[in-house]
Amino acid sequence: MLVFTLALLLIVASTTMTFVDAWIASTNTAARRISLPTTTITTALKMSAVNETMAKPRSSASLPDFGTTTIEVDKIKLEKKRRKKKADGYDTKVGMDKKEPEQKENKWRRSDLFGSSLVDQTMDELKNDKDFQSTQKRIAKVGLAGMSKEERTQRRRALDKLNVQPFAKFLTEQMNGQAKTSGEDSSAAATTSTTKTDDGSEPSSVAVAPKPKRVKPYILKRKAPTILQINIGLYCNQACGHCHVESSPLRTTEMMTAETAAQCLELLKNTPSIDTLDITGGAPELNAHFRYLVSMARVIRGKDLTIIDRCNLTVLQEPGQEDLVDFLKDQDVHVIASLPCYSAENVDTQRGGGVFERSIAALLALNEAGYGRKREESDHGSRLQLDLVYNPLGAFLPPPQEKLQVQYQEQLAENFGILFDQLYTITNMPIKRFADFLHRRGELSEYMDLLVRNFNPDTVEELMCLNTINVGWDGKIYDCDFNQQLGYNVGVDSIHRGGKTVFDIDSLDELRDIRIRTDNHCFGCTAGMGSS
DSSP states (O other), rough: SSSSSOOOOOOSSSSEEEEEEEEEOTTTTTTHHHHEEEESSOOOOSSSSTTTTTSHHHHTTTTTTTSSSSOGGGOOOOOOOOOOOSSSOOOOTTTBBOOOGGHHHHHHOOOOTOOOOOOHOOOOOHHTTHHHHHHHHHHHHHHHHHHHHHHHHHHHHHHTTTOOOOOHHHHHHTTOOOOOOGGSSSOOOOEEEOOOTTOOOOOOEEEEEOOOOOOOOOOOOOOOOOOOEOBBOOBOOOOOOOTTTBBBTOOOHHHHHHHHHHHHHHHHOOOOOOOEEEEEEESSGGGGTTHHHHHHHHHHGGGEEEEEEEOOOOGGSSSTTTTTTHHHHTTTTTEEEEOSSOOHHHHHHHHOTHHHHHHHHHHHHHHTTTTTGGGOOOOSSOOHHHHHHESSSSOOOOHHHHHHHHHHHHHHHHHHHOOOEEEEOOOSSSHHHHHHHHHHHOOHHHHHHHHHHOOOOGGGGHHHHHHEEOOOTTEEEESSSSHHTTTTTTBBOSSSSOBTTTTTOOOOGGGTTTTTOOOOGGGSSSBOOOOO
């Protein structure tokens, strides 16, 4: 699944214009630098928290680790744990063509990849991945629910070592301006009372301990739902190391049915405040009902509805998907694609051998269809939005988004002739495969400390759970995609019984008064500039 279970682009009236250097490809595919106006959007891509374009600027003192990660993300390396595809005419260290510039176009377009599957290669890699096989054995023994419980215990122990309160109490302290390390509280100052003595001597003053004031818990309050995010299946042709839903070609049974998809459309129709349908997975396009869901949503709500496809890019080349680009274009679908680096070595380390060159070929195909180009350059007439998502390769915060976006624009345009609209940086959530990655490396406590240390109160009012309703492949309803993977169903009781499904309600507005469920993984949504 795309590390990004990202949500939508909301444009508001108030904007600020600035200028940044960007790179564009000319008609002969050579890139040239220009100065482009960029819009600082008050509310942009809705993630589980926020990203740099949304949050108010904060000092380095309040976010001690944000901005310390280099934007030259191709230089960030981790121990290789996958078999790499052999270099075949391109440099896997920097992802740049070794041939002459005029040969570059033929090199990267790779029409021969379309119609070929990545599944067999992914399965072969999983068979030889000792960590993956160890996790599978553990799942077979305790089940997915048991694994989620173990993860939660590991995160709690890590926080206990740091003397950090559970997230709900921590959030209350931070939002009420209480510094836990200061030793001060909000209670009234100590008072004295005069006590008469039995022998008639001078009365003495006795200090009376003040009654501590009760601190009102900080409650995350739902807003009118504007985003319907649907995870329509966990099957994927890849098995990315950071995937928080643990998607892979093995997840063949966890796929949304036509009946459940139809009920989701009914809720979309009955909830006028929804302006964005965000479809994710797995590789959502590989669900047999993906195109039905997209096309019917477009019919029901028309052009006013933003439809997002969380695309892993390589799915465009799977057999039977050769016309997928044309379908997305015809339905005016906003594509948000994962590309964790512009380096072949880093992408293939995180996402599997050969994924980088397949991703580049897919991005070029989207560009050819009009995605990522200016409206006047597209023959489609409407703006075909193509955004990319970066998530860190390891246990660190992402670099500043605006700076990294310029770096991506330069590298992708200059080396491959690729254009895109916006880059979003997200913080990895300490759950599922990434949590397992941290635990095996002995870095979970350090990472949780990093998240707590970089708590950003500006993210709280923009958290995804406030205005997003998440639906799982089986129709169960959640506050967010992360809660979905941990089994925190909306409306469950204290021991996780019950919970709402799409068949229990007629409109998403019926969920407004149900309390949002938080837990210790939520530190990832409020660190730095947020997560997805």
